[in-house]
Amino acid sequence: xxxxxxxxxxxxxxxxxxxxxxxxxxxxxxxxxxxxxxxxxxxxxxxxxxxxxxxxxxxxxxxxxxxxxxxxxxxxxxxxxxxxxxxxxxxxxxxxxxxxxxxxxxxxxxxxxxxxxxxxxxxxxxxxxxxxxxxxxxxxxxxxxxxxxxxxxxxxxxxxxxxxxxxxxxxxxxxxxxxxxxxxxxxxxxxxxxxxxxxxxxxxxxxxxxxxxxxxxxxxxxxxxxxxxxxxxxxxxxxxxxxxxxxxxxxxxxxxxxxxxxxxxxxxxxxxxxxxxxxxxxxxxxxxxxxxxxxxxxxxxxxxxxxxxxxxxxxxxxxxxxxxxxxxxxxxxxxxxxxxxxxxxxxxxxxxxxxxxxxxxxxxxxxxxxxxxxxxxxxxxxxxxxxxxxxxxx
Amino acid sequence: xxxxxxxxxxxxxxxxxxxxxxxxxxxxxxxxxxxxxxxxxxxxxxxxxxxxxxxxxxxxxxxxxxxxxxxxxxxxxxxxxxxxxxxxxxxxxxxxxxxxxxxxxxxxxxxxxxxxxxxxxxxxxxxxxxxxxxxxxxxxxxxxxxxxxxxxxxxxxxxxxxxxxxxxxxxxxxxxxxxxxxxxxxxxxxxxxxxxxxxxxxxxxxxxxxxxxxxxxxxxxxxxxxxxxxxxxxxxxxxxxxxxxxxxxxxxxxxxxxxxxxxxxxxxxxxxxxxxxxxxxxxxxxxxxxxxxxxxxxxxxxxxxxxxxxxxxxxxxxxxxxxxxxxxxxxxxxxxxxxxxxxxxxxxxxxxxxxxxxxxxxxxxxxxxxxxxxxxxxxxxxxxxxxxxxx
Numbered sequence: 093x094x095x096x097x098x099x100x101x102x103x104x105x106x107x108x109x110x111x112x113x114x115x116x117x118x119x120x121x122x123x124x125x126x127x128x129x130x131x132x133x134x135x136x137x138x139x140x141x142x143x144x145x146x147x148x149x150x151x152x153x154x155x156x157x158x159x160x161x162x163x164x165x166x167x168x169x170x171x172x173x174x175x176x177x178x179x180x181x182x183x184x185x186x187x188x189x190x191x192x193x194x195x196x197x198x199x200x201x202x203x204x205x206x207x208x209x210x211x212x213x214x215x216x217x218x219x220x221x222x223x224x225x226x227x228x229x230x231x232x233x234x235x236x237x238x239x240x241x242x243x244x245x246x247x248x249x250x251x252x253x254x255x256x257x258x259x260x261x262x263x264x265x266x267x268x269x270x271x272x273x274x275x276x277x278x279x280x281x282x283x284x285x286x287x288x289x290x291x292x293x294x295x296x297x298x299x300x301x302x303x304x305x306x307x308x309x310x311x312x313x314x315x316x317x318x319x320x321x322x323x324x325x326x327x328x329x330x331x332x333x334x335x336x337x338x339x340x341x342x343x344x345x346x347x348x349x350x351x352x353x354x355x356x357x358x359x360x361x362x363x364x365x366x367x368x369x370x371x372x373x374x375x376x377x378x379x380x381x382x383x384x385x386x387x388x389x390x391x392x393x394x395x396x397x398x399x400x401x402x403x404x405x406x407x408x409x410x411x412x413x414x415x416x417x418x419x420x421x422x423x424x425x426x427x428x429x430x431x432x433x434x435x436x437x438x439x440x441x442x443x444x445x446x447x448x449x450x451x452x453x454x455x456x457x458x459x460x461x462x463x464x465x466x467x468x469x470x471x472x473x474x475x476x477x478x479x480x481x482x483x484x485x486x
Numbered sequence: 487x488x489x490x491x492x493x494x495x496x497x498x499x500x501x502x503x504x505x506x507x508x509x510x511x512x513x514x515x516x517x518x519x520x521x522x523x524x525x526x527x528x529x530x531x532x533x534x535x536x537x538x539x540x541x542x543x544x545x546x547x548x549x550x551x552x553x554x555x556x557x558x559x560x561x562x563x564x565x566x567x568x569x570x571x572x573x574x575x576x577x578x579x580x581x582x583x584x585x586x587x588x589x590x591x592x593x594x595x596x597x598x599x600x601x602x603x604x605x606x607x608x609x610x611x612x613x614x615x616x617x618x619x620x621x622x623x624x625x626x627x628x629x630x631x632x633x634x635x636x637x638x639x640x641x642x643x644x645x646x647x648x649x650x651x652x653x654x655x656x657x658x659x660x661x662x663x664x665x666x667x668x669x670x671x672x673x674x675x676x677x678x679x680x681x682x683x684x685x686x687x688x689x690x691x692x693x694x695x696x697x698x699x700x701x702x703x704x705x706x707x708x709x710x711x712x713x714x715x716x717x718x719x720x721x722x723x724x725x726x727x728x729x730x731x732x733x734x735x736x737x738x739x740x741x742x743x744x745x746x747x748x749x750x751x752x753x754x755x756x757x758x759x760x761x762x763x764x765x766x767x768x769x770x771x772x773x774x775x776x777x778x779x780x781x782x783x784x785x786x787x788x789x790x791x792x793x794x795x796x797x798x799x800x801x802x803x804x805x806x807x808x809x810x811x812x813x814x815x816x817x818x819x820x821x822x823x824x825x826x827x828x829x830x831x832x833x834x835x836x837x838x839x840x841x842x843x844x845x846x847x848x849x850x851x852x853x854x855x856x857x858x859x860x861x862x863x864x865x866x867x868x869x870x871x872x873x874x875x876x877x
Contacts (some may be wrong), residue, residue, distance in 0.1 A: 134531035134826055139872035145822045167496040171778055174849050175822060175830055178803060186772040187869070188782075189822030393572060393579035417572060417580040438542045438570060438583030440853045442531055442826060446570055466850045467570050469824050 097309075127423050127433040127481050128403060128410055128474035130459060132443030137202030137470060143178060144447070145170065145191035149462035150237060151224030152450040155274070159205065160198040160452070160460050162470050163221045163234055166191040169468070179217040194221065195232065195276065198470070200454075210278030215278045216285045218266045223313075223353060223399065223450065227303035227325070230274040233310065236285070238266030238441035267295050269312055271325075279326060281426075282310070282328040290317040292330035292342060300353035300365070300399070301378035304377070310364065313354045318347040320354055320364060320379070336366060348373075353399045357408050372413070373431060385429025393417045401451045401459070402426070414451040414458055419444065421451060421461065421473075435473070435479050442471065504633070521864035524789060524816040525794055526809050527843055527857035529827030533853055534596030535544040540573060541586035542566065546846035546854055548618035548628070548671070548872045549571065549834035552643070556599065557592040557836075557844055559854050560618040560628060563604075569605070588615055589626070589645065592854070594838070602645030603628075608637055609647050610654040617684070617834075622676035631687040636665040638672060638683065638700075638859045651700035658711035659820070660689040663702035670736045671783070675761075682746060684738040692717060692748055707731055707762035708750060721752050723774050728753050731785065737783045741792050749829030752779035754812075756797070769813040775801050783834045786810070788841040796843055798835040803828070803856075804869075805835065805845065819857075820872040827854070827872045 122171040137160075140146075146162075153161045170176045170191055177185025194209025194217075220236025264286025271280035288296035296316025303310055305324055310325040314333075319341030321333040325473075335341040336348045343357035353365035361382060362375040369387050374382040388396035396415045403410035410432075411424040420436035437444045447465030454460070457475030537543070544565035550558045563585035572580030588603030590707075605611040612630020619627040626641045626650065633808035637652035650666040656712035660667065667689030673682045678699040685705075691713040694707040706729045707772030718732050743767060746759040754773045758766040772780040780799045787794035787810075794816075795808040805819035820829050836844050841859035857873065 135874055135877060137825075139821060139825060139828065139874070140823065143822055146824070175803075177775070177777070182776070183740070184775065184776040185801045186774050187804060189803060388581065391572075391580045392577070393575070394569065396580070417569075419570070419580075419582045437536060438540060439536065440543075440824065440851070441534075441536060443534065464568065468850075469822075 096419075100466070124434040125425070125430075128457065129377060129476040129479050130435055131431065131476055133472040133474050134442040135202075136472040137204075140192055140196075140204065143188040143190055145175060145258060146192055146468045146470070148447070148464040148466075148468055149450065150221050150464055151234065152390050152452045152460050152462035152470065153224045153226045154452045154454045154460065155197075155226040155230060156228055158200055158454045158456075160200075160454070160470070160472075161211065161224060161226060161232065162198075162450075163195050163224045163460055164192070164462075164468070165220050165464075166194050168239070168475055179243075195224075195234075195272075202472075206275065208272075212278060215270055215281045216263075216266075216268060218268075218270070219263055220266065220300060222315075223300040225301050225303055228272075228305040229239050230407065231279060231303075232274055233274045233301050233303060234270045234272070234277075235266045235298045235301050236266035236270065236283075237299050237314070237315070265415045266297055267316070269295065269298055269301055269310070280326075280328055282312075282323055288316055290314075290319065290468075292333075295321070299351070300355075302356050303352050304356055307377070309377075311354045311356065313351045315351050317341060318349075318351060320351065320362070320375070332379060334375070336369075336373060337384075338375060338379050338381035347350050350395060352397070355402065356402050358406075359400055360457070363400050363411070365397040365400055368398040372397055372399065372424075374429075385424065387413050387422050387424070388415060388418055391415070391417050396422075398449045399451050401453045402458045404453050404455055406425060412451050412453065414448045416445070416447045416449040416464065419446065419448060421448065421459065440467075443473075464483060493723070520682075522816055523862050524809075524865045525841065526860040526863045526873075527819060527875050528860055529759045530856045530858050531826035531875075532596075533856040534592050535598070537586055537590075537598060539586075540584055542583040543586055543590075543852050543854070545833075545848040546852055547616050547631075547833055547848050549836045549844060549846045549854070550619045550626075551836045551838050551844065552620035553622070553626065555594050555838045555840070556620075557594075557838070557854070557856075558618050558620055558626065559590050559592075559834075559846055560588055560603070560615050561586070561590070561846075561852070562615060563588055565852075569708070587639075589618065589628070591643070600644065602641075606647060609650045610637060610638070612637070612654075616687075617671035619672045619674060621674035621681075625674075627671055627672040627674065627681065629666075629683070629686070631670060633670040633688055635668050636688075638666060638669055638681075645755060649700065651695060657688060659715045660685075660691045660705075660707065662689075663705075666693065668734070671738065673739050675738075675740050680761075682738040682740055684735050684749070687734040689713065690733055690735060690745065692735065692759070694708075694763075697839045704763055706759070708753075708757060710759060710763050710765040721754070721776060721779070726858060727755070727768075727770075734781075736781070739784050739786070741786055742790065743792075746794070747784055749783060750779075751781050752777070754780045756781050756784065756795075758813075761769050767813065769804065769808075771797065771815070772799065772802055775799075777801060778831075782832065785835045785837045785843065788837050788839060796835055796837065798832045798845060800831040800848065802827070803830070803832060805832065807844070815868075817865045817868055817870060819870045819873045823872070824851075825872065827857070827874055840861050 147165040218236035222235035267288040268283030283295035300313035350367040352367040370465035402408040419438040423433040436476040450462035513630030548560035573584040613632035616631035635659035683840040786792040803822040831849040833848040
């Protein structure tokens with residue numbers, strides 16, 4: 093009798109979950125075009141162990157094994173008084189919570205299968221991480237994006253307990269990228285904290301990066317220096333650089349405003365987020381400008397184009413654009429850069445966002461998002477095939 | 487032959503029956519000895535429905551269920567960050583979002599119904615609204631916890647102003663019988679029409695007033711003593727229990743059998759009184775908890791005896807299930823985090839007529855969540871963690 097009740101309960105829930113697309117629409121806009129459809133997976137990833145909590149998530153990536161990785165800001169973005177009582181001295185709480193390790197690797201089922209990160213010998217762990225990338229060999233690349241002078245959305249602890257590690261004097265501003273093996277062994281640092289001029293060997297608060305394995309090259313969105321810069325991925329040696337429209341990077345009038353991502357398509361194009369210009373610019377690998385597309389042109393503030401990812405069909409027919417200002421993910425046709433759909437909205441319930449700043453796609457076409465600011469989540473949106481978006485555009 | 491066969495059959499049936507009864511009795515005896523029973527819950531990750539109009543909630547610091555099982559919350563519009571209220575900027579900095587009205591009513595399916603609140607004619611909307619209660623007449627009560635909020639407001643369910651008790655900025659402390667001191671929560675006794683006021687963030691008392699006139703009838707401090715506003719300093723888990731409430735006095739809830747349960751939040755305890763304010767008993771919860779404390783809000787189970795108490799702990803991010811007669815903690819659920827069933831500063835708790843639990847979160851949590859009642863089951867874990875439905 094009791095078992096029957098459980099089974100029925102489970103069945104009812106399974107139905108509710110299966111019905112997500114209609115019960116919990118993702119505020120998906122309808123343009124009449126063919127576009128991928130998604131449903132939020134409300135029970136992914138699994139709850140973290142040991143009362144770990146995430147700080148602002150700044151980078152999300154999927155590796156060749158279809159494992160999902162994130163990097164987050166940890167204690168730097170959490171409130172000592174309100175939420176990490178197990179990590180203060182003395183402890184402010186008995187049962188919860190403490191920051192999760194900076195880097196977490198999830199399997200497809202949503203279990204954490206590895207975790208690492210933090211300061212170590214031979215490299216400078218970021219004051220705040222930015223984007224992350226996994227190369228085909230499984231190496232993990234992390235941008236050191238640094239800390240804004242007036243950080244938005246940071247935890248605002250007031251009085252009470254202090255962090256277990258008393259804050260050290262401010263470290264030099266981040267100006268580098270890091271390369272680790274997938275188990276967290278340090279391999280390479282390019283750039284050096286505090287040395288942020290626009291030279292061939294230095295960076296300034298870079299937000300994004302991508303690896304071209306065939307050419308063995310690393311592309312960096314060098315945000316503070318308003319340029320894309322390319323390095324040899326093994327030696328860290330300088331290769332080339334450019335700014336908006338392929339211009340020289342040292343022209344502030346024509347440069348990027350906030351270059352926040354760089355991604356490489358399988359057909360050899362370089363997609364660059366110019367966040368506060370609300371645009372994507374497309375280049376050849378040598379920096380030759382190809383075209384640009386705008387997303388939510390009226391968006392002010394932090395801008396509309398934070399990060400992009402490609403759909404997983406062979407032609408990479410669609411682009412997914414994370415817009416942490418409008419709290420949604422736009423779906424664009426890659427060939428025309430036209431917006432064909434969007435999902436999300438503002439809020440803390442599943443499928444909604446606060447500061448969605450990272451996006452990645454697995455081999456099945458599922459989309460993963462990371463939220464910074466107070467969002468502090470990793471979410472999964474299950475790919476439900478390509479279908480016509482009914483009705484007109486809104 | 488035939489008859490002998492019948493006899494054997496009868497004997498076998500009797501034997502089997504006897505064995506069955508014996509086994510049943512043994513099972514019952516074993517169960518009684520070894521298992522603790524408690525209500526079990528699972529989060530409903532799809533409740534409530536998304537808000538319309540690109541609305542988002544700020545800190546959700548009040549929760550009440552009305553007679554129709556509608557869920558009422560009050561939240562603070564002015565706690566949105568500039569990075570999330572783009573529609574409130576001039577010009578708007580994006581297509582999302584704006585603060586929802588302070589008072590929101592949801593139906594059992596999670597649809598938003600009525601929404602209202604904010605400053606208006608004839609009353610002083612609190613600087614920092616806090617706590618919401620829908621009484622037996624369908625009247626909505628709201629408090630406020632800014633240091634200058636010294637009053638309580640009453641509205642119809644449509645948001646029409648009815649009455650204000652106390653005046654903004656006029657508090658004269660814990661022995662003032664005309665004003666309050668930053669009220670956390672209100673509970674109205676349907677039998678007597680008396681309002682029990684958790685008073686509060688400035689005052690250190692429970693105040694009882696007439697629900698219609700607002701006239702003060704009685705008030706008391708910790709252990710039923712006269713409240714004293716002398717500062718208690720910082721909570722020290724190794725010191726003897728404080729003789730006064732330590733602000734905020736965060737809830738004052740009346741049980742069906744006439745006991746008043748008071749959340750003495752930073753003191754990590756719940757004190758129990760008679761309706762007249764005579765001290766009955768107290769329990770201590772997670773007493774090493776510093777700062778905001780462990781005892782934020784309570785709700786009673788919906789059986790007539792109210793056999794269980796559900797206690798929200800916004801510092802340890804969980805809900806304790808407590809047996810009311812013994813005040814023993816049987817189990818707990820919840821954990822820190824932003825996924826369904828997890829909490830960031832779980833602040834308010836209430837139950838509907840079906841026994842489901844609702845919670846709200848303040849600080850960065852800013853959610854209303856529903857936990858579905860799954861019946862009484864043996865306790866297998868003292869700390870259940872995140873209670874998800876199975877896939």
